[in-house]
Amino acid sequence: MKYLTKEVKIGIAIAVALGMLIYGINYLRGINLFKPSTYYYVKYANINGLAKSSPVYADGFKIGIVREIYYDYAHPGNVTVEVEMDTDMRIPKGSSAELVTEMLGTVKMNLLLANNPREAYQVGDTIPGVLNNGPLDALTSNLLPQLEVMVPRIDSILVSLNQLLADPSLKSALHSVDATAANLKEATAQLNVLMGEDIPQLTGKLNKIGDNFVAISDNLKGIDYASTFRKVDATMANLKGITDQLNSKDNTIGLLLNDSSLYNNLNATGANAASLLEDLRLHPKRYVHFSLFGKKEK
Secondary structure: OOOOOHHHHHHHHHHHHHHHHHHHHHHHOOOOOOOOEEEEEEEEOOOOOOOOOOEEEEOOEEEEEEEEEEEOOOOOOOEEEEEEEEOOOOOEOOOEEEEEEOOOOOEEEEEEOOOOOOOEOOOOOEEEEEEEOHHHHHHHHHHHHHHHHHHHHHHHHHHHHHHHHHOHHHHHHHHHHHHHHHHHHHHHHHHHHHHHHHHHHHHHHHHHHHHHHHHHHHHHHOOOHHHHHHHHHHHHHHHHHHHHHHHOOOOHHHHHHHOHHHHHHHHHHHHHHHHHHHHHHHOHHHOOOOOOOOOOOO
């Protein structure tokens, strides 16, 4: 090493640094320069933004990466993707390479392996490519027709909404709602006062009334209802007996109340008395004689 000049040492250091840099960059891209690999090609009409160093999966397991992408300028619509895979990977004939667009917009390649144990693609063969937009494609195909139908309706709804907002009656209604809210606020305040002051007083009075009812109930418990009802029954029986006697003609009061001849006699007597009083008023001298000097002789 002592025979190497300073310039040679610097050159060797630069070469080693460049080699490490190239290896590090490729390692970060997923390319292992010291690991043996095989190459296949996949042709597409559209790669939907597939980039170099994108992973390649088979049954969800990473088996390789996209090494290069070539666009056929002489025949537009043809894109060739060079894929680097592990040497142990066997791709049966009939398999295809599918590009899947994920929700975040990233594109990945999935190998759809066929069930063909006899034939397989050889290194450097071209695998047919399939494009699958994934959830975005299903979302677009399902929603776009519905959106096309809904857009005119949404437009008409917006026009109606603008007309409604421009209607003066809406402002009046909003003012009415504001006034109603103010009244509700005032009513709430009054209700709070009622609940805080009047209701406790009313509750206290109701409690007193309840206590009085309890006392009355206790007093009513001490009453002999059976004896009371027997007395009431006896009184009713007596009243019934008196009523029967009043309706009967076997006694003086019954005759007085039920004999019509007595009423007629009393009526006639009253009429005679009235006639006598009238005659007394008109001819008093027939009935009264008064003299200061005694009886006058005829």
